[in-house]
Amino acid sequence: MKSSDVLQRAAAAERPAPRASSTLKSRLFSALCDEQASSGPLMSLAHCKSAGGKLCVFEELVAISPIGEGLKSRNPCNVCHARLLGEHVENAPIYWPGCPYVQFQNR
Numbered sequence: 001m002k003s004s005d006v007l008q009r010a011a012a013a014e015r016p017a018p019r020a021s022s023t024l025k026s027r028l029f030s031a032l033c034d035e036q037a038s039s040g041p042l043m044s045l046a047h048c049k050s051a052g053g054k055l056c057v058f059e060e061l062v063a064i065s066p067i068g069e070g071l072k073s074r075n076p077c078n079v080c081h082a083r084l085l086g087e088h089v090e091n092a093p094i095y096w097p098g099c100p101y102v103q104f105q106n107r
Helices: 003-014 022-038 045-050 057-064 081-088 100-104
Strands: none
Touching: 022 081, 022 100, 045 057, 081 100
């Protein structure tokens, strides 16, 4: 093996792998949630929380509201502005603790 090949491999190994954009991650997450919801009701928010999952402020409000469990098993992210921002704006100004779209942002 030539020394130039060794140097090229070493240089390639040091480069960080390219990262997917936050908008792509957000769109994929939304598509996966929609696909999961199409096969039946999602896990209730209370069950998600008791299993150790984090809920965003809007999910917390839905979880404690006096509505039926059927509504609590839907994905509140479908009507959330954070989803729209996450899917369309790179480095979107979303700061809700527990929001999956915040976690996708390249900060």
